Amino acid sequence: MADHAPTPPAVQPELLALRDQIDALDRDLLEMLNRRAGLALAVGELKKKEGSVVFRPEREAQVIDGLKGRNPGPLKTDSIAPIWREIMSACRALETPTRVAYLGPAGTFSEEAALGYFGSSIVRVHCASIDDVFRTTAAGAADFGVVPIENSTEGVVARSLDIFLTTPLFIIGETSLYVRHNLLRKENTLEGIQAVCAHPQALGQCHNWLSAHLPHAERRPVSSNAEGARLAGLDPTVAGIASLRAGSEYGLHVVSPAIQDDVHNRTRFVIVTDPSRHPAPRASGHDCTSLVVSVKNRPGAVHDMLVPLKQHGVSMTRFESRPARSGQWEYYFYIDLQGHPDEPHVATALAALRDACAYFKVLGTYPLDVH
Ligand SMILES: O=C(O)C(=O)C[C@]1(C(=O)O)C=C[C@@H](O)C=C1
Numbered sequence: 040m041a042d043h044a045p046t047p048p049a050v051q052p053e054l055l056a057l058r059d060q061i062d063a064l065d066r067d068l069l070e071m072l073n074r075r076a077g078l079a080l081a082v083g084e085l086k087k088k089e090g091s092v093v094f095r096p097e098r099e100a101q102v103i104d105g106l107k108g109r110n111p112g113p114l115k116t117d118s119i120a121p122i123w124r125e126i127m128s129a130c131r132a133l134e135t136p137t138r139v140a141y142l143g144p145a146g147t148f149s150e151e152a153a154l155g156y157f158g159s160s161i162v163r164v165h166c167a168s169i170d171d172v173f174r175t176t177a178a179g180a181a182d183f184g185v186v187p188i189e190n191s192t193e194g195v196v197a198r199s200l201d202i203f204l205t206t207p208l209f210i211i212g213e214t215s216l217y218v219r220h221n222l223l224r225k226e227n228t229l230e231g232i233q234a235v236c237a238h239p240q241a242l243g244q245c246h247n248w249l250s251a252h253l254p255h256a257e258r259r260p261v262s263s264n265a266e267g268a269r270l271a272g273l274d275p276t277v278a279g280i281a282s283l284r285a286g287s288e289y290g291l292h293v294v295s296p297a298i299q300d301d302v303h304n305r306t307r308f309v310i311v312t313d314p315s316r317h318p319a320p321r322a323s324g325h326d327c328t329s330l331v332v333s334v335k336n337r338p339g340a341v342h343d344m345l346v347p348l349k350q351h352g353v354s355m356t357r358f359e360s361r362p363a364r365s366g367q368w369e370y371y372f373y374i375d376l377q378g379h380p381d382e383p384h385v386a387t388a389l390a391a392l393r394d395a396c397a398y399f400k401v402l403g404t405y406p407l408d409v410h
Pocket residue numbers: 079082083093094095096098099102126127128130131134
């Protein structure tokens with residue numbers, strides 16, 4: 040009896056012929072991608088002469104939308120956005136480096152959102168907190184910041200919304216991520232776990248699972264999930280809740296995968312930048328405008344404020360309130376509208392809304408996320 044591994048079957052001639060065709064096409068693709076990169080470089084030179092910015096989110100959204108609309112298959116239409124984001128990321132990097140700040144360390148969901156939105160050809164700027172992402176971007180140490188603003192299980196990310204009241208930064212893009220949390224640990228067992236370290240949002244999103252499976256373990260909030268994973272790597276009695284990427288980053292076992300209470304758990308992130316260095320994106324055809332407003336505390340004030348939207352046919356896709364901290368039961372309202380102020384009906388509705396509000400700030404106008 041042979042004691043060595045069986046030899047694989049001989050490669051069939053049909054398979055060889057198909058692979059030859061794939062190799063030839065890959066060479067064509069490589070040549071075409073390089074021609075595309077050459078054109079992007081020429082665009083970059085033009086922009087340098089004009090003094091205009093390199094990153095154009097509305098153009099990238101249109102490129103992806105256009106290709107999705109003409110995809111003949113069999114490539115899945117869902118595959119188009121990630122492929123072209125990477126291509127445009129590589130082309131953009133030839134024009135200029137894109138520095139992106141987000142809540143670090145390596146392996147956070149914020150990092151995943153940043154890479155999903157900008158592609159992987161970016162300069163990664165890790166920040167210790169959401170406040171730090173805003174500060175770093177405002178100080179010019181990053182060109183863009185990526186911050187979470189709402190989660191489908193836990194609701195708003197209050198800190199991000201509060202900072203929007205005072206920050207000079209504005210929103211130029213959005214991206215959403217399916218967030219799957221995993222219980223990670225040095226040992227591959229639930230036995231002996233004394234504490235679970237994660238971001239408070241993740242602890243909240245896994246509340247039922249933790250109550251059912253680790254009722255006696257302390258739930259210890261830390262600055263990020265990746266930080267929780269890092270701590271789990273240092274102490275065998277500690278588990279972290281984080282992404283699979285964070286697990287492999289810190290050499291941990293996945294003791295239990297997908298422990299979030301809601302299988303459709305999603306987080307929405309926005310991309311912020313300094314308007315003095317980067318203009319607002321132009322209309323792409325599928326845009327969102329985000330506002331924060333307040334009204335005088337009187338009967339019917341909120342209703343009256345929203346009437347112009349109906350009158351001018353503008354859809355509201357989000358309406359969120361946060362206490363104004365005045366002690367007077369006053370609130371700030373965070374509103375997302377469909378459309379771009381360059382569209383006349385949106386501009387008219389915004390002007391009327393502004394007149395009806397005691398406080399009115401446009402947080403940004405940007406292309407809707409393209410998947
Ligand atoms: O069209 C441009 O303005 C480009 O710079 C080219 C390109 C691309 O690769 O398609 C790259 C960066 C921009 O964000 C948009 C598009």
